[in-house]
Amino acid sequence: MALEHAILVSLSERSGSGYELTRRFEKSIGLWWSATHQQIYRVLKRMEDAGWITVDQVAQSGKPDKKVYTVGDAGRAELTRWLAEPDPSATARELAVKIRGAALGDPAAVAAEVTRHRDAHAAQLDAYLLIEKRDFPDPSVLSGQSLHQFLVLRGGIRTEQGHVEWLEEVLQAFHHDA
Amino acid sequence: MALEHAILVSLSERSGSGYELTRRFEKSIGLWWSATHQQIYRVLKRMEDAGWITVDQVAQSGKPDKKVYTVGDAGRAELTRWLAEPDPSATARELAVKIRGAALGDPAAVAAEVTRHRDAHAAQLDAYLLIEKRDFPDPSVLSGQSLHQFLVLRGGIRTEQGHVEWLEEVLQAFHHDA
DNA sequence: TAGCTCATGTAACTAGTTACATGATTTG
DNA sequence: CAAATCATGTAACTAGTTACATGAGCTA
Numbered sequence: 001m002a003l004e005h006a007i008l009v010s011l012s013e014r015s016g017s018g019y020e021l022t023r024r025f026e027k028s029i030g031l032w033w034s035a036t037h038q039q040i041y042r043v044l045k046r047m048e049d050a051g052w053i054t055v056d057q058v059a060q061s062g063k064p065d066k067k068v069y070t071v072g073d074a075g076r077a078e079l080t081r082w083l084a085e086p087d088p089s090a091t092a093r094e095l096a097v098k099i100r101g102a103a104l105g106d107p108a109a110v111a112a113e114v115t116r117h118r119d120a121h122a123a124q125l126d127a128y129l130l131i132e133k134r135d136f137p138d139p140s141v142l143s144g145q146s147l148h149q150f151l152v153l154r155g156g157i158r159t160e161q162g163h164v165e166w167l168e169e170v171l172q173a174f175h176h177d178a
Numbered sequence: 179m180a181l182e183h184a185i186l187v188s189l190s191e192r193s194g195s196g197y198e199l200t201r202r203f204e205k206s207i208g209l210w211w212s213a214t215h216q217q218i219y220r221v222l223k224r225m226e227d228a229g230w231i232t233v234d235q236v237a238q239s240g241k242p243d244k245k246v247y248t249v250g251d252a253g254r255a256e257l258t259r260w261l262a263e264p265d266p267s268a269t270a271r272e273l274a275v276k277i278r279g280a281a282l283g284d285p286a287a288v289a290a291e292v293t294r295h296r297d298a299h300a301a302q303l304d305a306y307l308l309i310e311k312r313d314f315p316d317p318s319v320l321s322g323q324s325l326h327q328f329l330v331l332r333g334g335i336r337t338e339q340g341h342v343e344w345l346e347e348v349l350q351a352f353h354h355d356a
Numbered sequence: 357t358a359g360c361t362c363a364t365g366t367a368a369c370t371a372g373t374t375a376c377a378t379g380a381t382t383t384g
Numbered sequence: 385c386a387a388a389t390c391a392t393g394t395a396a397c398t399a400g401t402t403a404c405a406t407g408a409g410c411t412a
Binding site: 195196197198216238242244245 | 361362363365
């Protein structure tokens with residue numbers, strides 16, 4: 001799970017309420033991750049119980065009170081730990097959160113994780129290309145169900161290619177920035 | 179939900195047991211969809227209760243009995259209905275299932291759905307490109323957190339581009355096959 | 357004889373969605 | 385005056401994962 005960590009990244013940049021976080025997720029992070037307010041409230045409570053974040057009840061004139069959450073030492077430590085931790089089963093969106101939060105931990109460790117995932121996607125891509133060559137040597141002759149099977153494989157190939165190219169771009173940028 | 183429908187597609191091509199379906203999902207469809215045997219067994223029971231599929235208990239020598247599931251009339255009707263039904267919130271993997279099963283229903287209806295999704299992804303891509311131009315007019319000067327934000331946006335752009343190009347390829351192939 | 361494959365299942369969990377509820381203020 | 389925004393929450397659901405269980409036969 002990494003909604004916790006996505007929230008840690010967002011709250012590290014700026015403290016805020018559950019409502020505000022919901023808005024932020026609709027925009028920047030929500031490019032990768034959609035989270036409803038119910039889910040965010042639930043996770044915030046869990047994070048508070050774990051001692052990662054602290055709450056400040058803020059009274060407002062005309063508006064309902066809000067609970068402003070701030071990342072504490074334990075939260076910062078957890079984020080640093082998670083950013084550096086290798087996770088072979090991480091999805092693209094989790095990787096996106098790590099990239100987004102790299103400056104809050106060790107950017108070199110994040111780059112290493114990105115490298116591992118680039119390699120894994122490259123290997124998956126090779127496997128798909130092999131299947132393509134073996135099962136569909138001449139796509140122009142395909143029709144009906146075999147054509148449809150081929151098209152689904154093409155989607156898989158494009159997805160892996162996209163991942164590899166993106167992660168390559170990320171690595172180059174990290175390298176030039178280091 | 180569409181695990182039901184992914185199973186309907188797979189069982190329409192060939193009847194089989196939950197165990198066999200699990201194996202199939204690890205390969206062809208599992209390119210897009212990973213499902214554990216527990217989940218598949220649970221859904222198969224639900225589909226049987228709904229009357230979409232029928233079971234045949236098959237005794238085997240040396241091996242445990244297996245339950246071979248076959249798609250019935252109600253299942254075929256449901257699959258046809260689902261294949262033609264527009265679903266704006268469908269994910270790429272659900273679309274992949276529809277493309278894979280197009281021949282089991284009305285391929286023209288599936289093509290129409292693919293067109294709608296291509297347009298939606300193209301619109302999303304435009305929105306991201308606008309953000310890119312507005313917020314990061316000169317990427318070469320970026321560093322640290324703003325660079326990381328840019329890279330995450332780049333991932334979103336590449337993902338949408340990949341979807342648009344794939345669905346374009348699908349439409350061309352459908353067109354030539356019709 | 358240890359581990360893999362075939363084959364099905366229960367139970368408990370995490371993640372995420374949908375519906376419902378409240379109530380003040382601001383905007384059209 | 386109706387609708388949107390701000391702000392938090394409960395409850396019930398669907399989807400998916402992890403752990404555990406059984407037991408026969410086949411392979412190294």
